[in-house]
Amino acid sequence: MAAYTEEELAKELQNQEYEFGFTTDIESEKIPVGLNEDVIRLISAKKEEPEWLLEYRLNAFRIWKEMEEPDWAHVNYEKPKFQEISYFAAPKKQYESWDDVDPEMKATMDKLGISLEEQKKLTGVAVDFVMDSVSVATSFKEKLAELDIIFCSFSEAVKDHPELVKKYLGTVVPSTDNFYAALNSAVFSDGSFCYIPKGVKCPMELSTYFRINEAGTGQFERTLLVADEGSYVSYLEGCTAPQRDENQLHAAVVELIALDDAEIKYSTVQNWYPGDKEGKGGVYNFVTKRGICHTNSKISWTQVETGSAVTWKYPSCILKGDHSIGEFYSVAVTNNFQQADTGTKMIHLGKNTKSTIISKGISAGQSHNSYRGLVQINAQAENARNFTQCDSLLMTDRCGAHTFPYIECKNNSAKLEHEATTSKIGEDQIFYCLQRGISEEQAIGLIVKGYCKDVLNKLPMEFAVEAQKLLTISLENSVG
């Protein structure tokens, strides 16, 4: 903890409003609102997709039309009007190289603190920057190419590596999986694709920053990450969105495939616009994230969720192979009128499979924060192990913390542990800090960061710093 810069946080704190609530004035190309097969054909044609992918989309659309929007989550919101959404927006200009990128877009990235120039020089992070739906710049590609690592936009992958996309797309999250996954499969605009070849340890953190930048545009990202046998990759996903009055729908799908002996570390910091203090506006974040682990492989999800008006998100692991490992580390913060229903599913199929779940929920204002988790041990999963720790911290007496842990065990050799705590932030802890000269905002920041340490420690360093800033910003004036 010593290396984190609390002074920076103090400065950030002075900004009460949503920090990244600006919009960039870039010409966008939009498809008229509404969704039908013609719109899907148009999206596919604009992206010059092959016939099989169009068929994939149309099939998903037909499945989606038959589905109902789920309402089992512990959230209340006005259902999006799917026929009033525009399903495709792309910045008009396309860029050949980083030098050609619109200076205004570069300025946007500077404001977000993720200037590619700096990142190229200093951090060794390769960034696939997604503005709205089309990737506009990908760095470090050449360096990665030396190792035969593929890291590109989803559209590029469809053009350049169709065999890989076709082989893996929809294998972990099929179009039939759920309402939002089906919608995404029909209309996904772009996203990221990553392939790590056999035995290759990816030498840098791969990072994608997502940003919703077009009023009234749904964003439907598709991420597909394949780690071939014996490979390793750490992938970072961070999000900020400009301030908007109307709700914005976001329904992403992320699929991870860890083949034998591979390891994937997937970290997310999510900071989409949460709505204002009265609960007006904000992003709807309905995401399906799932990974499959083959023999002796490992997938680790780490997420810090501070944004969105409504979050519905369960990064999960299917532990198919023997000796495979799934991990889920989560901090979810809700303030004002935010609602979050988040957790994970650990599906144990193989023998000697292990999973760990550490979830830290923090509720402030009048928000509601739910943990929903499933640990499923199938009959053939001999000697499965799970450890779950599920903590809730309440900042006020008007907020809610809810826990919905499900355990289904069909094999008697399993060992399952579940620990849960609920606590209110301690007035005596705050006074102790105050008495040492620490202001109340700083004190809350310190205490909350301490509470989340087990999860924050799982993040790569630069991401951990950003996550801590977000935690502090999200919890301004939140004790009561």
Added chain:
Amino acid sequence: MSKTLLDIQNLHAEIEDEGKAILKGLNLAVKAGEVHAIMGPNGAGKSTLASVVSGKDGYEVTDGSVSMDGADLLEMDADERAKEGLFLAFQYPVEIPGVSNINFLRTAINEIREYRGEETISAKDFMAMVREKSAVVEMDPKLASRSVNEGFSGGEKKKNEIFQMAMLNPKVAILDETDSGLDIDALRIVASGVNKLRSENNAIIIITHYQRLLDYIVPDYVHVLADGKIVKTGDKNLALELEEKGYDWITDEINA
């Protein structure tokens, strides 16, 4: 003549919401370089005095004034009082899981420095200071990296309070029953730490039940606090007398 660092006049305070008066016209003046001991029977208001002076929520001051080095403390928030140089060693130090002692103290020191318009402390200077000051209370420097008070023994917690005092270098320090829960060795170490921190520029107020601590930290004045007021003041010999005779003779004396 040295200046008065803490000046409490006619202090009346009650527990908020309950309206129960605890302090009933307390007067106390502490000059730079002095050590005062406040003793008294249970329920006399000793810990309330520490809480009210340091600005803890839950108490209402109904009359009187408290000033530190000329500044009106009662007008300030608790963190501002600390930034002005007031330190309270807690009777029951609080655990803050996941927050290391050094991160906690560096945050505090930098906030105090910022308040004074000074530069933040460099990591190098800070760590040198940690090493130097942990020696004052013979504290294992490893404890500095552990979470604040988490899993500390009673003695380690009290040493940690004095270590923090050494790090923050306050003008006025109030030690609230710092001797409680200490074995004889720890008591000696803690007391010797406090003695090392005594100077011509600060003032120390020791709240205690027992004379034992005052064998090690010799006070300039001993006050008896009973029923919300200072009822008797003497030198170190008063503490010995109290140890021998208890408090009843004083209350009898007052009532007579």
